[in-house]
Amino acid sequence: GESVGLxxxxxxxxxxxxxxxxxxxSNSASDYFIWYKQESGKGPQFIIDIRSNMDxxxxxxxxxLLNKTVKHLSLQIAATQPGDSAVxxxxxxxxxxxxxxxxxxxxxxxx
Amino acid sequence: xxxxxxxxxxxxxxxxxSVKIECRSLDFQATTMFWYRQFPKKSLMLMxxxxxxxxxxxxxGVEKDKFLINxxxxxxxxxxxxxxxxxxxxxxxxxxxxxxxxxxxxxxxxPGTRLTVL
Numbered sequence: 001g002e003s004v005g006l007x008x009x010x011x012x013x014x015x016x017x018x019x020x021x022x023x024x025x026s027n028s029a030s031d032y033f034i035w036y037k038q039e040s041g042k043g044p045q046f047i048i049d050i051r052s053n054m055d056x057x058x059x060x061x062x063x064x065l066l067n068k069t070v071k072h073l074s075l076q077i078a079a080t081q082p083g084d085s086a087v088x089x090x091x092x093x094x095x096x097x098x099x100x101x102x103x104x105x106x107x108x109x110x111x
Numbered sequence: 112x113x114x115x116x117x118x119x120x121x122x123x124x125x126x127x128x129s130v131k132i133e134c135r136s137l138d139f140q141a142t143t144m145f146w147y148r149q150f151p152k153k154s155l156m157l158m159x160x161x162x163x164x165x166x167x168x169x170x171x172g173v174e175k176d177k178f179l180i181n182x183x184x185x186x187x188x189x190x191x192x193x194x195x196x197x198x199x200x201x202x203x204x205x206x207x208x209x210x211x212x213x214x215x216x217x218x219x220x221x222p223g224t225r226l227t228v229l
Contacts, residue, residue: 008152034217043117043204043220044155089154098145099218101154
Protein backbone atom coordinates (compact mmCIF):
# COMPACT_ATOMS: atom_id res chain seq x y z
CA GLY A 1 0.00 0.00 0.00
CA GLU A 2 0.91 3.61 -0.04
CA SER A 3 2.71 5.01 2.94
CA VAL A 4 1.44 8.05 4.72
CA GLY A 5 3.65 11.00 3.88
CA LEU A 6 3.91 14.51 5.27
CA UNK A 7 3.27 16.13 1.91
CA UNK A 8 1.06 15.25 -0.99
CA UNK A 9 2.94 14.24 -4.12
CA UNK A 10 2.53 17.02 -6.62
CA UNK A 11 2.41 16.95 -10.40
CA UNK A 12 2.90 20.27 -12.13
CA UNK A 13 1.97 20.59 -15.81
CA UNK A 14 1.39 23.28 -18.37
CA UNK A 15 -2.07 23.92 -19.73
CA UNK A 16 -2.65 21.75 -22.77
CA UNK A 17 -0.24 19.02 -21.71
CA UNK A 18 -1.36 15.51 -20.96
CA UNK A 19 -1.21 14.49 -17.30
CA UNK A 20 -0.62 11.04 -15.88
CA UNK A 21 -1.36 10.37 -12.23
CA UNK A 22 -0.28 7.06 -10.78
CA UNK A 23 -1.52 4.94 -7.94
CA UNK A 24 -0.28 1.69 -6.45
CA UNK A 25 -2.70 -0.51 -4.58
CA SER A 26 -1.93 -3.32 -2.21
CA ASN A 27 -4.93 -5.63 -2.11
CA SER A 28 -4.77 -8.21 -4.87
CA ALA A 29 -8.41 -9.07 -4.12
CA SER A 30 -9.58 -5.58 -5.09
CA ASP A 31 -11.86 -5.79 -8.08
CA TYR A 32 -13.21 -2.28 -8.48
CA PHE A 33 -11.30 0.97 -8.74
CA ILE A 34 -12.38 4.57 -8.83
CA TRP A 35 -10.64 7.88 -9.42
CA TYR A 36 -11.92 10.90 -7.54
CA LYS A 37 -11.09 14.59 -7.92
CA GLN A 38 -11.18 16.79 -4.85
CA GLU A 39 -11.01 20.55 -5.06
CA SER A 40 -10.04 22.56 -2.02
CA GLY A 41 -12.78 22.63 0.60
CA LYS A 42 -15.06 20.29 -1.33
CA GLY A 43 -15.98 16.64 -1.28
CA PRO A 44 -14.46 14.14 -3.72
CA GLN A 45 -16.06 14.07 -7.15
CA PHE A 46 -16.36 10.83 -9.11
CA ILE A 47 -14.31 10.89 -12.31
CA ILE A 48 -14.10 7.40 -13.72
CA ASP A 49 -14.11 3.80 -12.57
CA ILE A 50 -12.91 0.45 -13.82
CA ARG A 51 -13.56 -3.16 -12.97
CA SER A 52 -10.75 -5.67 -12.64
CA ASN A 53 -11.90 -7.54 -15.74
CA MET A 54 -10.81 -4.55 -17.81
CA ASP A 55 -7.42 -2.94 -18.30
CA UNK A 56 -8.51 0.32 -19.88
CA UNK A 57 -11.53 2.56 -19.80
CA UNK A 58 -12.02 5.92 -21.42
CA UNK A 59 -14.18 8.84 -20.52
CA UNK A 60 -14.30 12.41 -21.66
CA UNK A 61 -10.66 13.57 -21.69
CA UNK A 62 -9.79 10.92 -19.10
CA UNK A 63 -8.51 7.38 -19.37
CA UNK A 64 -7.93 4.90 -16.59
CA LEU A 65 -5.43 2.10 -17.02
CA LEU A 66 -5.28 -0.90 -14.73
CA ASN A 67 -2.32 -3.26 -14.47
CA LYS A 68 -3.28 -6.05 -12.11
CA THR A 69 0.05 -7.79 -12.46
CA VAL A 70 1.89 -5.01 -10.69
CA LYS A 71 -1.17 -3.63 -8.87
CA HIS A 72 -0.97 -0.27 -10.55
CA LEU A 73 -3.63 2.18 -11.61
CA SER A 74 -3.20 5.36 -13.59
CA LEU A 75 -5.34 8.28 -14.62
CA GLN A 76 -4.54 10.08 -17.83
CA ILE A 77 -5.99 13.51 -18.45
CA ALA A 78 -5.75 14.81 -21.99
CA ALA A 79 -5.24 18.49 -22.75
CA THR A 80 -5.08 19.44 -19.09
CA GLN A 81 -6.85 22.66 -18.17
CA PRO A 82 -6.47 24.99 -15.17
CA GLY A 83 -9.83 23.73 -13.94
CA ASP A 84 -8.29 20.29 -13.58
CA SER A 85 -6.11 21.56 -10.73
CA ALA A 86 -7.12 19.54 -7.68
CA VAL A 87 -6.10 16.57 -5.57
CA UNK A 88 -6.76 13.23 -7.23
CA UNK A 89 -7.39 10.09 -5.21
CA UNK A 90 -7.56 6.53 -6.36
CA UNK A 91 -9.77 4.18 -4.39
CA UNK A 92 -10.06 0.42 -4.42
CA UNK A 93 -12.77 -1.95 -3.33
CA UNK A 94 -13.11 -5.69 -2.95
CA UNK A 95 -16.54 -7.18 -2.64
CA UNK A 96 -19.19 -4.92 -1.22
CA UNK A 97 -18.84 -1.18 -1.14
CA UNK A 98 -16.09 -0.21 1.33
CA UNK A 99 -13.44 1.89 -0.35
CA UNK A 100 -9.78 2.22 0.56
CA UNK A 101 -8.28 5.50 -0.58
CA UNK A 102 -4.76 6.19 -1.74
CA UNK A 103 -2.91 9.16 -0.31
CA UNK A 104 -3.67 11.45 -3.23
CA UNK A 105 -1.75 13.46 -5.77
CA UNK A 106 -2.03 17.20 -6.18
CA UNK A 107 -2.24 18.31 -9.81
CA UNK A 108 -1.20 21.90 -10.50
CA UNK A 109 -1.93 23.26 -13.96
CA UNK A 110 -0.31 26.50 -14.94
CA UNK A 111 -1.61 28.61 -17.82
CA UNK B 112 -28.00 12.19 -10.79
CA UNK B 113 -26.37 10.73 -7.66
CA UNK B 114 -26.26 13.97 -5.69
CA UNK B 115 -25.37 13.94 -2.02
CA UNK B 116 -25.80 16.96 0.23
CA UNK B 117 -24.42 17.78 3.64
CA UNK B 118 -25.57 20.28 6.18
CA UNK B 119 -24.13 22.43 7.59
CA UNK B 120 -21.17 23.17 5.35
CA UNK B 121 -19.35 24.93 8.16
CA UNK B 122 -19.84 24.95 11.89
CA UNK B 123 -17.95 26.59 14.71
CA UNK B 124 -18.77 25.49 18.22
CA UNK B 125 -17.48 25.76 21.74
CA UNK B 126 -15.64 22.93 23.40
CA UNK B 127 -18.04 20.58 25.18
CA UNK B 128 -21.00 21.10 22.89
CA SER B 129 -22.43 18.56 20.46
CA VAL B 130 -22.73 19.06 16.75
CA LYS B 131 -24.99 17.21 14.32
CA ILE B 132 -24.12 16.86 10.65
CA GLU B 133 -26.69 15.66 8.14
CA CYS B 134 -26.02 13.70 4.98
CA ARG B 135 -28.74 13.27 2.38
CA SER B 136 -28.91 11.44 -0.91
CA LEU B 137 -31.10 13.71 -3.01
CA ASP B 138 -32.04 11.64 -6.03
CA PHE B 139 -31.46 8.07 -5.01
CA GLN B 140 -31.93 5.77 -2.07
CA ALA B 141 -28.86 4.64 -0.21
CA THR B 142 -29.04 1.68 2.10
CA THR B 143 -25.45 2.36 3.04
CA MET B 144 -23.75 5.64 3.78
CA PHE B 145 -20.23 6.26 4.94
CA TRP B 146 -18.62 8.87 7.15
CA TYR B 147 -15.07 10.00 6.58
CA ARG B 148 -12.73 12.39 8.28
CA GLN B 149 -10.04 14.29 6.44
CA PHE B 150 -7.12 16.27 7.81
CA PRO B 151 -5.40 18.95 5.72
CA LYS B 152 -3.41 17.54 2.83
CA LYS B 153 -4.29 14.01 3.84
CA SER B 154 -6.45 11.30 2.39
CA LEU B 155 -9.91 10.35 3.54
CA MET B 156 -10.11 8.18 6.64
CA LEU B 157 -13.17 6.00 6.94
CA MET B 158 -14.81 6.44 10.33
CA UNK B 159 -17.90 4.31 10.05
CA UNK B 160 -20.35 2.58 7.79
CA UNK B 161 -23.96 3.50 8.30
CA UNK B 162 -26.67 1.05 7.31
CA UNK B 163 -30.31 2.06 7.19
CA UNK B 164 -32.24 0.56 10.04
CA UNK B 165 -29.29 -0.96 11.86
CA UNK B 166 -26.35 0.06 13.99
CA UNK B 167 -23.36 1.65 12.36
CA UNK B 168 -20.10 -0.24 11.98
CA UNK B 169 -17.16 1.75 13.28
CA UNK B 170 -13.57 1.48 12.13
CA UNK B 171 -10.89 0.58 14.60
CA GLY B 172 -9.92 3.51 16.77
CA VAL B 173 -13.13 5.46 16.23
CA GLU B 174 -15.13 5.99 19.40
CA LYS B 175 -18.75 5.09 18.78
CA ASP B 176 -19.93 7.02 21.84
CA LYS B 177 -18.10 10.07 20.59
CA PHE B 178 -19.35 9.93 17.03
CA LEU B 179 -22.99 8.92 17.06
CA ILE B 180 -24.41 7.81 13.74
CA ASN B 181 -28.07 7.43 12.90
CA UNK B 182 -29.36 6.23 9.55
CA UNK B 183 -33.05 6.75 9.97
CA UNK B 184 -34.13 6.54 6.35
CA UNK B 185 -32.85 5.54 2.93
CA UNK B 186 -31.92 9.13 2.19
CA UNK B 187 -30.63 10.48 5.50
CA UNK B 188 -27.75 9.69 7.81
CA UNK B 189 -26.59 11.90 10.65
CA UNK B 190 -23.28 12.14 12.47
CA UNK B 191 -23.29 13.73 15.91
CA UNK B 192 -19.97 14.72 17.41
CA UNK B 193 -20.65 14.65 21.12
CA UNK B 194 -18.82 16.80 23.65
CA UNK B 195 -16.62 18.19 20.92
CA UNK B 196 -13.05 19.21 21.66
CA UNK B 197 -10.52 21.13 19.58
CA UNK B 198 -8.91 17.88 18.41
CA UNK B 199 -12.23 16.97 16.77
CA UNK B 200 -11.81 19.91 14.41
CA UNK B 201 -11.65 18.47 10.94
CA UNK B 202 -13.35 18.13 7.58
CA UNK B 203 -16.10 15.53 7.77
CA UNK B 204 -17.36 14.02 4.55
CA UNK B 205 -20.18 11.59 3.96
CA UNK B 206 -20.83 9.39 0.98
CA UNK B 207 -23.77 7.37 -0.19
CA UNK B 208 -23.46 4.02 -1.82
CA UNK B 209 -25.20 3.49 -5.12
CA UNK B 210 -25.32 0.16 -6.81
CA UNK B 211 -26.17 0.66 -10.45
CA UNK B 212 -27.78 -1.75 -12.87
CA UNK B 213 -24.35 -2.98 -13.86
CA UNK B 214 -23.90 -4.04 -10.23
CA UNK B 215 -21.04 -1.61 -9.76
CA UNK B 216 -20.73 -0.20 -6.27
CA UNK B 217 -19.93 3.46 -6.41
CA UNK B 218 -19.80 5.97 -3.62
CA UNK B 219 -20.93 9.52 -4.24
CA UNK B 220 -19.67 12.12 -1.83
CA UNK B 221 -21.22 15.09 -0.14
CA PRO B 222 -19.50 18.48 -0.18
CA GLY B 223 -18.14 18.06 3.33
CA THR B 224 -18.58 19.86 6.65
CA ARG B 225 -15.81 21.93 8.17
CA LEU B 226 -15.99 21.61 11.94
CA THR B 227 -14.01 24.01 14.11
CA VAL B 228 -14.12 23.52 17.86
CA LEU B 229 -12.91 26.47 19.90
